[in-house]
Amino acid sequence: MTGQAQAGRPVKLLRNLNAKIASIPMILTALVIFVGGTLWTVVYSFTNSKLLPRLSFVGLDQYHRLWAAPRWVTAIENLAVYGILSLIFSLVIGFVLAALMDQKIRFENTFRTIFLYPFALSFIVTGLVWQWVLNPEFGIQSVVRSLGWTSFTFNPLYTPEIVIYGILIAALWQGTGLVMCLMLAGLRGIDEDIWKAARVDGIPMWKTYLLVVIPMMRPVFITTIVIIASGIVKVYDLVVAQTSGGPGISSEVPAKYVYDYMFQAQNLGQGFAASTMMLVTVAIIVVPWAYLEFGGGRKRG
Secondary structure (H helix, E strand, C coil), rough: CCCHHHCCCCCCHHHCCCHHHHHHHHHHHHHHHHCCCCHHHHHHHHHHHCCCCCCCCCCCHHHHHHHCCCCHHHHHHHHHHHHHHHHHHHHHHHHHHHHCCCCCCCCHHHHHHHHHHHHCCCHHHHHHHHHCCCCCCHHHHHHHHHCCCCCCCCCCHCCCCCHHHHHHHHHHHHHHHHHHHHHHHHHHCCCHHHHHHHHHHHCCHHHHHHHHHHHHCCCHHHHHHHHHHHHCCCCHHHHHHHHCCCCCCCCHHHHHHHHHHHHCCCCCCHHHHHHHHHHHHHHHHHHHHHHHHHHHHHCCC
8 A cells, every 4th residue: 555655646856847847947047147157257256357358367366456445445335334224214214104104094095106106217317316406506405595594505416425325315215115015015914903902902003013013024024125135235326327436436336346347447357356245245144144034944943
């Protein structure tokens, strides 16, 4: 009987065969293009490739030049400031807007469309729009001064010390609507009985959100953080559209540094080294999180 039962069972490798066959193109794409391209970039980051890639190894010279370049150090500092503030403000503003929208307000669909509309625009369009809005000649500064406050000054895109915050404003305006929609979907998934029980027990609404709702929305927060983080690492369009890295190099970011060295300075080795450092930075953040989120949980189970 045991032998017949085993004979009747499908081979484990052949289970869900149609799904496995359908996934072959994506697997090949990931292995050949993503993994292969990544390894190719890492290998050539140790060469002195210029206009064309060539296997002329120079050890860690490209990385020494990279970290000795003030432009790269500025780019990393800008990315850190932009990334931390973008993550915090996007989550806070998006969640607050979602909580307000979850109160069954009138014209909810209209407000939701208005908040989400900026996300439909390209980063280039957003950057140009906010370049005009923040322009001291005819933007916010000019409007406020025309109202009588002649000493008012607000020109972040032309002030090296705060230019990254001007870029941050544009990024928040475009991306917060998507975060709001994700959070709103999570809030709508909370059982109504939880809210009723909290009201019966006399628990303040803010405490219900903080101690009950937010922990229940952990998967939504994780998904949102991953989406925001992916946008932070590859920020490029906004910087080019608003400041082109200026004034000077004060708004430089890693993605722009990579692009400039690979396609304008014709220094592929330096561009590959910068790309590899971006990859290492992402890996340092993602790998421990993935292990704790998936690997650690399975072992505990």
